Amino acid sequence: MEKPVMAKVEKVNKGPTIGARHIQFLFLALLGFLVYSTRFGFSVSLVAMTENYSPNPDIPYYNWKNKSLILSMFFWGYTLPQIAIGILSTKFGTKPFLLIALFMNSLCMFLIPTIAEHFGSQGVMACRLLQGFAQGLVVPCVHGGIGKWAPPNERSRVYAFLSTGYMLGIAVGTGTTGFICASWAGWPLTFYLLPSLGFLWVIMYYFFGATSPATHKTITEAEQNYLQISLKSQDIYNVSIPYRAMFTSSPFWAQLIMALCSGWGYSIFTTEMPIYMDKVMKFDIKSNGVISALPPIFVLLAINATAIVTDYLIKHDCLTLTNTRKLMSSIGSFGCAALMLIFVYIPNDSKILCVVIMIAANVLRSINAGGFNINHLDYAPNFAAAVMGIINTCAECFSFITPMAIQYIVYDESDISLWRTVFFTAICLYVFSTCFYLVFASGEAQPWNNSPVRPDVENSNTKEKSDAEIKLLS
Numbered sequence: 001m002e003k004p005v006m007a008k009v010e011k012v013n014k015g016p017t018i019g020a021r022h023i024q025f026l027f028l029a030l031l032g033f034l035v036y037s038t039r040f041g042f043s044v045s046l047v048a049m050t051e052n053y054s055p056n057p058d059i060p061y062y063n064w065k066n067k068s069l070i071l072s073m074f075f076w077g078y079t080l081p082q083i084a085i086g087i088l089s090t091k092f093g094t095k096p097f098l099l100i101a102l103f104m105n106s107l108c109m110f111l112i113p114t115i116a117e118h119f120g121s122q123g124v125m126a127c128r129l130l131q132g133f134a135q136g137l138v139v140p141c142v143h144g145g146i147g148k149w150a151p152p153n154e155r156s157r158v159y160a161f162l163s164t165g166y167m168l169g170i171a172v173g174t175g176t177t178g179f180i181c182a183s184w185a186g187w188p189l190t191f192y193l194l195p196s197l198g199f200l201w202v203i204m205y206y207f208f209g210a211t212s213p214a215t216h217k218t219i220t221e222a223e224q225n226y227l228q229i230s231l232k233s234q235d236i237y238n239v240s241i242p243y244r245a246m247f248t249s250s251p252f253w254a255q256l257i258m259a260l261c262s263g264w265g266y267s268i269f270t271t272e273m274p275i276y277m278d279k280v281m282k283f284d285i286k287s288n289g290v291i292s293a294l295p296p297i298f299v300l301l302a303i304n305a306t307a308i309v310t311d312y313l314i315k316h317d318c319l320t321l322t323n324t325r326k327l328m329s330s331i332g333s334f335g336c337a338a339l340m341l342i343f344v345y346i347p348n349d350s351k352i353l354c355v356v357i358m359i360a361a362n363v364l365r366s367i368n369a370g371g372f373n374i375n376h377l378d379y380a381p382n383f384a385a386a387v388m389g390i391i392n393t394c395a396e397c398f399s400f401i402t403p404m405a406i407q408y409i410v411y412d413e414s415d416i417s418l419w420r421t422v423f424f425t426a427i428c429l430y431v432f433s434t435c436f437y438l439v440f441a442s443g444e445a446q447p448w449n450n451s452p453v454r455p456d457v458e459n460s461n462t463k464e465k466s467d468a469e470i471k472l473l474s
Helices: 020-050 067-079 082-092 095-136 138-149 152-181 187-191 193-208 221-231 243-247 250-279 285-315 321-343 351-370 381-409 416-440 467-473
Strands: none
Touching: 020 067, 020 095, 020 138, 020 152, 020 187, 020 193, 020 221, 067 095, 067 381, 082 095, 082 138, 082 381, 095 138, 095 187, 095 193, 138 152, 138 221, 138 381, 152 187, 152 221, 152 285, 152 351, 187 193, 243 381, 250 321, 250 351, 250 381, 250 416, 285 321, 285 351, 321 351, 321 416, 381 416
């Protein structure tokens, strides 16, 4: 009896091993490194600007009493442009806005020593407001870029790669700034080094960056076809953003509610935890500093591990894209809520257990990087910048409210019962939002994601592919 002949599955040609998309991801990771290093490094520089740390007697320092106000100006500027830039970058492309963002960020940072000398703290506040505004352009544009360049089975790894850039930026920005401020060169040098790299990034990205595969000058035909088919994307410019469809879309609301509710837990881990460890758990200041530095290290490892697992599940059809996002969000949010419940009942003398649970909760929370954090790239890749602008603005506004609410609840910082109210609130918000997400979230591109392609940018090489070919590519 003749054996049946098995059909040969041709290997998909994804283009060069290091293709145009990988260069774009590197640019975006370096961008994240530069904006986060200048954002967080300034906090250290500000301390040196107001106290004499350098052995060089010629380094000036200022008797400013409004340091908290100076720091807060950045976040007011950061929140302002995100919805608008999400809309504008969707209409006109992300590249020009990223160039403007980093040039403006670097210039403001570069001018701070001169502005401080001539205009005092008010001038520095103006610089930080403009710097925050510039960095507010970045997040929607970066997510719009991921939507145009990252295939579904690569998105989690791309997001993890970019997150690595952000966290290295925090580490380098805060770590090196302290050493420079204590050196003979003093704090002014911290405002010249990283901005100089920022100006170099602007020049390089001007020549080698691109909004999308269709606008890239040297991308190979194989890589362009692979991206166009796997993304099912369009180059949409000057088209109306479907607001009515967006705001009546259940996947959009599922992600928005998750972003808002998880913000309460995020505020606990990023701003309130050092106070809790000091007042309730009685850690000394040196131990508190070391403990505060531990979670980012483990989170960085967890995000990259999550990316590998998530993309494996999607690539090998272990789970649908929708179920993969729901699984990761469930592990991240339910797991974090469960550990927070344990955390608030740990005795004061169990310090090691306290640290372990806190780190584990941060690690579980970071698994959301493979879940709702990037879900908009699935259901609306063509409008990822606009969607992210709206969601991130809402989340940032909520982040202003959370610390004030916690301060009102915890009027006695050493009272564990008051802190339990804060933690229980976070647990309830995690559980509610995750249940809502499990019901209404989707990883499928929504009908409103599609929009007519402008004829003059439609790529002539785009070919119709069957469902089988699309599945093969993913």
